[in-house]
Amino acid sequence: MARIEFSDGNSVVIIGSGAGGGTLAHELTRRGIKVVLLEAGKRQSRRTFSQIPGEAFLQLTWLDTRTQSGNWGVARDFPTLPVWHCKTVGGTTVHWTASAPRLQPWELRAKTTYGQLGDTSLIDWPISYRELEKYYEAAESRLGVTRRNGIPGLPASNNFKVMYAGAKKLGYKQVHTGHMAINPQPNDGRDSCIQQGFCVQGCKTGAKWSTLYTDIPRAEETGNLDLRVECTATRIEHGADGRINAVIYRDGEGKEQRQKARLVCVAGNAVETARLLLLSDSARFPQGLANSSGQVGRNYCHQITGFVWGIFDKPVYSWRGATLAGVVEDEAINNPRRGFVGGYRIELVTLDLPTLPLVGLPYGWGRDFASIMENYRNMAGLFINGEDMPRSDNRITLNSEVKDAFGLPVANVHVDEHANDQAMRKHAQGQMSRMYEAIGARRVVTGPTPPATHNLCTARMSADPRDGVSNAWGQAHDVKNLFISDGSALSTPGAANPTLTIVALTLRQAEYISQQMAAGNI
Amino acid sequence: MDEPIPLHRREFLKTTTGLLTGLVVAGSPLALIAPGRAWAVDMTTLTSSEAATLMAVARTLMPHDKLEDAAYALVIQAIDGEASRDENLRRMIKAGVAGLGAGFAKSAESDRVAALKKIESSEFFQTMRLKTAQILYATPMAYAHFGYEGEAYSKGGYLLRGFNNLRWLPEVPLEDSGPMPAEE
Numbered sequence: 001m002a003r004i005e006f007s008d009g010n011s012v013v014i015i016g017s018g019a020g021g022g023t024l025a026h027e028l029t030r031r032g033i034k035v036v037l038l039e040a041g042k043r044q045s046r047r048t049f050s051q052i053p054g055e056a057f058l059q060l061t062w063l064d065t066r067t068q069s070g071n072w073g074v075a076r077d078f079p080t081l082p083v084w085h086c087k088t089v090g091g092t093t094v095h096w097t098a099s100a101p102r103l104q105p106w107e108l109r110a111k112t113t114y115g116q117l118g119d120t121s122l123i124d125w126p127i128s129y130r131e132l133e134k135y136y137e138a139a140e141s142r143l144g145v146t147r148r149n150g151i152p153g154l155p156a157s158n159n160f161k162v163m164y165a166g167a168k169k170l171g172y173k174q175v176h177t178g179h180m181a182i183n184p185q186p187n188d189g190r191d192s193c194i195q196q197g198f199c200v201q202g203c204k205t206g207a208k209w210s211t212l213y214t215d216i217p218r219a220e221e222t223g224n225l226d227l228r229v230e231c232t233a234t235r236i237e238h239g240a241d242g243r244i245n246a247v248i249y250r251d252g253e254g255k256e257q258r259q260k261a262r263l264v265c266v267a268g269n270a271v272e273t274a275r276l277l278l279l280s281d282s283a284r285f286p287q288g289l290a291n292s293s294g295q296v297g298r299n300y301c302h303q304i305t306g307f308v309w310g311i312f313d314k315p316v317y318s319w320r321g322a323t324l325a326g327v328v329e330d331e332a333i334n335n336p337r338r339g340f341v342g343g344y345r346i347e348l349v350t351l352d353l354p355t356l357p358l359v360g361l362p363y364g365w366g367r368d369f370a371s372i373m374e375n376y377r378n379m380a381g382l383f384i385n386g387e388d389m390p391r392s393d394n395r396i397t398l399n400s401e402v403k404d405a406f407g408l409p410v411a412n413v414h415v416d417e418h419a420n421d422q423a424m425r426k427h428a429q430g431q432m433s434r435m436y437e438a439i440g441a442r443r444v445v446t447g448p449t450p451p452a453t454h455n456l457c458t459a460r461m462s463a464d465p466r467d468g469v470s471n472a473w474g475q476a477h478d479v480k481n482l483f484i485s486d487g488s489a490l491s492t493p494g495a496a497n498p499t500l501t502i503v504a505l506t507l508r509q510a511e512y513i514s515q516q517m518a519a520g521n522i
Numbered sequence: 523m524d525e526p527i528p529l530h531r532r533e534f535l536k537t538t539t540g541l542l543t544g545l546v547v548a549g550s551p552l553a554l555i556a557p558g559r560a561w562a563v564d565m566t567t568l569t570s571s572e573a574a575t576l577m578a579v580a581r582t583l584m585p586h587d588k589l590e591d592a593a594y595a596l597v598i599q600a601i602d603g604e605a606s607r608d609e610n611l612r613r614m615i616k617a618g619v620a621g622l623g624a625g626f627a628k629s630a631e632s633d634r635v636a637a638l639k640k641i642e643s644s645e646f647f648q649t650m651r652l653k654t655a656q657i658l659y660a661t662p663m664a665y666a667h668f669g670y671e672g673e674a675y676s677k678g679g680y681l682l683r684g685f686n687n688l689r690w691l692p693e694v695p696l697e698d699s700g701p702m703p704a705e706e
Binding site for chain 2: 051052053054146152153154155156157158160161162164165175176177184185186192193194195196197198201204205314315316317319320321352353354356357358365366367369370373374376377439
């Protein structure tokens with residue numbers, strides 16, 4: 001591993017080591033570029049992942065305080081945890097459930113496609129699907145996505161058999177075990193899936209792709225990576241010319257450090273990425289770094305999510321097997337006759353016993369609540385993953401009344417749901433209930449919207465600098481040597497789980513950065 | 523009679539103010555450790571009668587008749603432990619118990635439900651609901667009761683241990699699922 005001097009102004013600093021930051025670190029270091037990778041969390045490994053759900057949650061989750069507001073259900077049901085992502089080397093690729101579908105061409109033209117809908121801040125992407133396609137192919141190959149590149153699907157679990165039977169009864173055609181970044185056969189030095197069901201706790205076999213045990217060690221092997229764990233970026237600084245020249249961070253002992261930088265890539269997940277830019281205000285950027293448009297933190301999207309559980313007379317043992325390996329794709333279309341624009345996926349889901357009552361079930365207690373739990377063996381689970389509508393006022397702001405461990409204002413997450421979001425959720429819950437009823441469910445239980453795991457669009461790419469924060473390569477409109485390298489850069493969320501798109505955009509960005517550096521433009 | 527087995531070892535010795543006790547249920551995870559014996563959970567800050575009232579609250583909130591008392595006792599022990607370290611929590615819990623009255627634990631379930639409904643918006647109720655849900659279903663007794671098998675990495679996963687053994691619905695065609703991993 002490289003040791004890069006604090007005074008080395010020729011280094012690239014990447015903040016965050018997840019799908020965006022971890023991939024980018026590998027792509028730049030393998031091209032000979034020196035990278036300082038700052039990660040706020042600790043480094044775990046396949047050996048150290050806890051197999052006790054509550055302990056694993058504490059081991060991997062970003063638990064620093066956030067506040068929230070707005071009318072979304074998360075504010076009521078999970079007041080202290082608006083979003084659920086990781087703080088560990090590998091970022092959220094450590095706990096993700098590995099569903100890796102692509103966005104569809106029309107989803108990249110959201111404003112054109114849904115243009116008639118009021119009260120949104122929709123835009124079209126500055127990139128076409130055609131431009132993105134080869135990077136999707138590269139990302140799928142890199143992650144070993146099933147049903148792509150000749151890789152077979154995962155075998156059907158009990159939970160999926162229930163989903164499949166219900167979906168077929170309703171006439172759905174595109175139903176399969178998903179495009180998953182989980183090895184059905186050994187691949188790329190990683191083992192095959194043994195269907196242990198602990199995807200969210202960190203995959204101990206490594207069958208599930210994560211930057212923790214792919215890109216990051218490979219970046220280390222190049223000799224060009226200086227990974228600094230438990231280092232929290234608190235400010236990005238620029239010189240009199242407006243170009244970024246350093247990152248201020250707190251190290252593991254709480255000591256402030258200053259790393260000089262030739263360019264900086266921010267990949268801290270959409271809440272922290274926006275917060276860091278807002279914290280980095282200056283005389284030149286009084287509204288926050290790269291925020292002359294006022295768009296930093298705005299248009300926050302989290303995708304429409306939620307659980308539906310079916311209770312049957314016979315056992316399902318849903319916890320046995322890959323958590324999310326199943327999908328119905330028929331509803332991932334734009335058909336306004338359903339009463340809403342945009343699409344959604346129906347995905348397989350299960351939760352371990354300790355987590356189900358905390359995250360998966362609606363608020364309740366007494367005999368009725370207990371009777372649902374009594375049926376744990378006989379429960380099958382489904383999850384919605386749909387496109388939510390961007391709104392200018394759904395946004396990340398600094399809450400100056402609540403401070404973090406370093407005395408800095410925490411992020412506030414504000415979401416008021418659009419009527420389209422609510423109509424989509426209702427439709428999805430209805431279809432999922434019908435799937436289970438069609439095959440004899442004794443009862444269907446609709447769960448809450450869990451803390452947001454797909455945090456997106458808070459520094460979005462836009463063709464017009466007034467509409468977003470970054471250009472088609474995730475390069476800040478205001479600052480040439482500042483890049484957005486995570487889900488914050490997505491122009492709109494679409495209905496695809498976002499990790500594959502983040503990796504595809506990162507591969508494209510890495511090419512651009514290395515070309516621009518070689519040309520001396522940045 | 524044998525010395526009752528403690529359900530949890532404490533990090534260091536503290537003065538015991540109260541106690542919850544019960545009998546080990548045959549065939550339960552506890553029985554594997556100490557067949558045929560009694561269990562005991564000592565309280566640091568709660569009295570025996572306060573602990574008994576909280577047990578009744580937990581049983582009313584998440585009533586699983588066949589789930590043994592020892593699981594609920596672990597919920598109360600965790601609350602007691604936190605209350606001994608957090609003065610505000612201690613006061614709130616003790617006031618909540620006092621508010622329910624001495625007869626709560628012995629009253630009929632319908633009366634307990636009615637009493638809890640009246641205080642549902644209180645911090646005491648919401649704390650008890652959350653703590654019960656957090657701790658009860660994470661106990662080894664709950665794993666056994668609900669048939670939950672937990673982590674499987676140490677046993678080679680569920681791949682050869684029933685992940686696809688459901689037979690009451692049709693099998694999924696190969697094109698929509700996938701092959702089992704090749705045998706080594």
